[in-house]
Amino acid sequence: MKIGLFFGSFNPIHIGHLVIGNHLVEYSDLDQVWFVVTPHSPFKKKNTLLDNYQRLEMVYRATKDYTKLNPCDIEFNLPQPNYTINTLTYLQEKYPQHEFALIMGEDNLKSFHKWKNYQLILDNHHIYVYPRVSDNSMETQFDGHPKIHQIQAPIMELSSTFIRKAIKEGKNVQPMLPQHVWEYLDEMNFYK
Template sequence: MKKIGLFFGSFNPIHIGHLILANYILENTDMDELWFVVSPQNPFKEKKSLLKDYHRLDMVQIALKNYPKMRASNVEFSLPTPAYTIDTLTYLKEKYPKNSFSLIMGEDNLKSLPKWKNFEILIKNYQILIYPRISENKTEEITWNQENIHKISAPIIELSATEIRSMIKEGKNVRPMLPPEVFDFLDGSNFYK
């Protein structure tokens, strides 16, 4: 059975923080592969600042080209929107019955977990790997006491796609923050300008 870690996000754009985290998880857990699930629309986020789904998927595919254990997934593109994590997991489990799926999320998302659709089923049936984030309100320890929730000591990377988009708009240099292929892709476009 292959163990797949699912890293959900809008990846608008994918940046080196995402890759550092994904690589850390692959090297320090028992995950065989890590899939970047490009979300068409997060139910908690507004859609207006989102680059078109396929442009974001292209950037993720370009960024992962040299990482054989990482892959881009557009599974949510064909599911009803907004895509809820539990529905995506159910679909993936049916489509790939020989794989086991784990969820990868930032500590900040753990706080909103009780608002997620069928979150009890999610916590009961799937392993959830939590990576640290610098955060104002620390998560109550009670949330960690769930059997399937595991905190990993990944490096804290405070890079934000929102900040990168705003720097691009202001004509600032974002080259060090992006995988080189993604920088070239964006540099030759009008995206985020």
């Protein structure tokens, strides 16, 4: 089975994430997409980040009606700070019957050469790149690479940051979230 790994803080997961994940399982050779909830990125302020298990619960609620989309907490138990190469190596050892691929936005591809052991990732894994809204040309040193696949997924101009800010301002964000996620956020009073 070929599994695409969609990494993120999912703080919160929103319909844009689901649209991209679903598009990839329907229009590429990926059999499933696993939403890998990252414990804490060094690039994010921790004070706006919900607890790991609260974010995992949201991903579970968002994906429970989709058989090809699954939550994944694999990074919760890996030593921190963690790098993508470590997660890929761990998953490949734990599930040797599966082939794992990376899913990333084209903005991340631009800095991919700065990732730890990026060449090792490329040697052993395919990368599926979805488009982002961007004014500048996204040409990278990886253009034409046989393991990098540009996917013509819908461009989603929605961010978790925007949603958190809107909730804090008392705006109605219900249409931007999967129904089960909206109900959980509302019940728990998150981001207010």
